Amino acid sequence: MDLPVVVVGAGPSGLAAAAELLARGLTPLVLERGGQAGAAVAQWHHVRLFSRWSELVAPAARELLAGHGWTAPDPEGYPTGAEWAARYLLPLADALGAHVRFGAEVVGVARRGRDRVVDAGRETEPLTVHVRTAAGEERITARAVVDASGTWGSPNPLGGDGLPAVGEAANADRIVYRVPDLSAEADRYRGKHVVVAGSGHSALTALVALTSLPDTRITWLLRRGAVGAVFGGGDADQLPARGALGKRARAAVEAGQVTVVTGFRTHAVEPGLTLVSDEGARVADVDEVVVLTGFRPDLSWLSEVRLDLDATLQAPVALAPLIDPNVHSCGTVYPHGVKELSHPEPGFYLAGMKSYGRAPTFLALTGYEQVRSIAAAIAGDHAAAERVELVLPETGVCGGAGLFDVAEEQTSGCCGAPAGPQPLSLTAP
Template sequence: MNDAKTVAIIGAGPVGLAAAAHVLERGMSPIVLEAGPEAGHAVRQWQHVQLFSPWEYNVDKAAARLLAPTGWNSPEPKSYPTSSELIDRYLEPLATRTPLREAIRTSSRVTAISRVGFDKAKTKGREQAPFEIRYQNGKGPEVLRAEAVIDVSGTWFSPNPAGRNGLPAIGEPEQAHRIAYGMPDVRGADRARYAGKTIAVLGAGHSAVGTLIDLVHLADEVPATQPVWLLRGADPAKAFGGGRNDKLAARGELGAAFAALVSAGKIRVETEFGVTHLSESDGRLRIAAGACSGARSVIADELTVSTGFRPDFSFLSELRLRLDPAIEAPVALAPLIDPNEHSCGTVRPHGARELAHDEPGFYLAGMKSYGRAPTFLMMTGYEQVRSIAADIAGDKKAAARVELVLPETGVCTRGGLESAAVASGCCGGPAKEDTSACCAADETAKKAGASGCGCS
C-alpha cells in the first residue's frame, strides 16, 4: 500500500462517481468497481423517466469542479432532466473526460469483501488490516486491497417481490415472463408489450404513479389499453403527495396529475389488494389477493411490480455491519427514515457518523444506505459521500459539518398519520438534531420546554 489512501468505491452511479470525485479531491486514490459495462448502468435502465428534481440538485459540487476544466457546459439549474439527459450531459462526461476515467473498472462485479488475514470473528489488530475486495471481470477472479470501502451499489437490481408479506407471491417465479419490476418504458422501448392490453400496476410510490400516468397516455393513443392500479392500502390519496406544498415542484405536479386521472376514472383502482397468488388463466395472468377459496382476483395481460427495492448484503457477510433489523439501514440513520413513523420525503442531512459501522473504514452510502426505506434523494447521497471522504481523510470537522439544505416535501406523516399542520407550512424543514422531533418547529418547541409544536 502506498502513502495515499486507496478507497474502493462499489458502484459507478451518480453517488458513486461523486464519491470518487470527493476522494480524489482529498488527495486519495479512488478505485470504482462497476458491475455493468458502463458507468451509470442502473440509471440506464430507466432512461425514459423525467426526474422530479431539477439540475441544481443533481450535480455534485466536487464532480462539477472536476468537469469545469474539460469545457463542460453546466445545464440550466432550474430545468428538469430525464435520466437519459442525466447520463449524456453529466454522468458520461464525468466518467470519460475527467481523471475519474482512470479510476473506473467496468464489468467488475464485487463478490466478497473481508479484511486481509481476518475473518469476521477475529478482532485484535483488525482496524490496521486493509480490506480485501474480490470481484469478477471478463478475465476471471480479481483481488483489490484498499484502506477504506464505500458501498454505493444501490438497490435497483434487487426489487421487492409482489407478495404482500415480503416474499414472492405463490406462482411469481413461474409467471416471471408476464411481470416487470420497477418502471418499464411503456410508451417507448416496451410499447409493443403493453399497448392495447390490460396492465396491472402494484405499488403506491413514484414509480407506480409514473407508470400509471404513462399507461393513461398510452390508452389515449391505443384505446384498448387498460391500466389497473393495485393498492395494498385503503387510501389512494396517500399516493398523491404534497401538491403545491411540495418544494420539489415536479414531484408535487406528478401527484396532482395522478390524482386528477384517478378522479376522472381513467385508472381502475383496486384498494386493499395484497397479492398472494399469481397464476395463468386462459393465456392471461390471474392476480389474486387472499386465500385461494373466495380470493379477490384481477385478470390482466401484464403486471408491473413497483413496490420498492431492498439492499443486497450477500457479498458483505464477512464484515461487521450495524443494521436496523427492520429497515436494514445503518442503526443511526434508520430512525430518521423509518416509513412506519414518518414519510416526509426528506431527512435531516447526515454523513459519516450516521453511516459508519463496527468495521472502521467501511461505509454504506446512496440508495443502499436507506435499506428498505423509499425516500432517498440524489442530493442526500452527494452530502453523504462528501462527509465520508472527509472522514476517511481524517478531517473530522468537515465530516461533521452540514453542507446541504433539503427541500421540504410539504406533507409529513408521523406514526402513520398525516399532519395537516405540517402540510400548511409549520414544518420549517426537518429536525436538525432531535430524531424524535417531526420537524424543525417541533424540535424548537421541545427545546423551549413545550411538548412540541402540535404537528406530530
C-alpha cells in the first residue's frame, strides 16, 4: 500500500517538504489546523522580513509553481508577512492541491498498535497520526511523519525563569506576545509607557516601530547584563536588512527614544502596572507590555514517539550543539539535514522552527535545506540526503549571544567579509 508521508503544518517548511516529496514521486499529505497556508505567518502579516525573496522561496517549490503559471516576485525585494503568504505560500498550497488539508489538527502521533514502551514491531509497523477535524476524530496511517508545525503558538513568557511571572496571567489584557500592528492598533500605544522585553530581531522591530508614535515612552528590558552584541553586525551582516534593523534600533537608543534597562529578569507584574525583577528592581507606571522573548516547541502531542532531545534546548540532540545560542549566531550555524534531525523513532522527523527547540534566529533557508535532506532520505536517496546544499549568510557577529553576556559590541565583520551598506527603506510595522 502506498502510504502517505504526513507533514504537520502548512507553513514555509511544511509546504517545502511537500514539494520535495512530490518531486521524488512520494505522496505527501500536509495537515494544517488553520484555515489557510501560512496561518501563523498571517498573524504577523505587518512585519517586513529581513530576507529577500530569493531566500524565501524553496527550490522544489519554485519548480512546482513554475508549472502552474506562477509569477515570481522580484528576487531582491523584501516582503511583509502578508506578501510572503499571498504571493508564495497560498499559491504553493493551491499547486499542491489535494495534498494539503486545512482544519485538520494533529493531536497525536504513535506507532501503530504500540505505545512508547513497546520495542517489538517499531521498525516494521507504520506510524499513525491522530487528527481532530470539525467532522470528528480520524486516524491516518503514514509511511513517515515530518513535524513542521513551528513554535508560533507557544511564546515564551515574561517571567525570567521560563515560567509566567507572578501576576502575568492576571494582567493579560495589557500584555501581548507579538510585534504590535500599529496600522491597526496605534491608539493602544500612542502616548503611553510601553515596555518591550526581549533581545532578538522581533524586539528590535517592535522598538523601531514604536519610536514612530509621538509622545510614546519606551522602556526596553534586557535580561542580559549588558547590551553587548544585541544590535547585530551592522554593515558586516550579509543580510543587509537585518543589519540595517539593528542600526536603526541602536540609533533610537542613542537618541534617547528608548530607555534601556539591563539585568532585569521579571519576577512579578503588580497592579498598576509595575514590573518587579527578581532582585527587587522596579519599572513603574507601565501601560502596555510587549513580550518578545522567543518561542518553545509544543511537545505535548508527541508523548508516544521516541524523541532524542537535548535537555537544554529541546532540539534534536545531534543538532543542539550546532545551534546553541551561547555559542552560535545564525550565521555561524553549520548546515544540517536528516543525520542531525533523526530520532530513535523510525520515520519521524522534526523540521523547521520546531527543530530548533528553544534556540532563536531560524532562517527559512535552513528549513528548506532540512526538508530537502529529509525527503531524500525517505525516498532512499541517501547520497543526496547527506549532501550539504546550503551556505547561510553571516550575521557579522562572532559566536553566540550567551545568556547574560557582557561582550563588547562588534563593529566590524569578523565572521566574514563586510557586506557593504545598502540603501534600504524598512517600513515600520
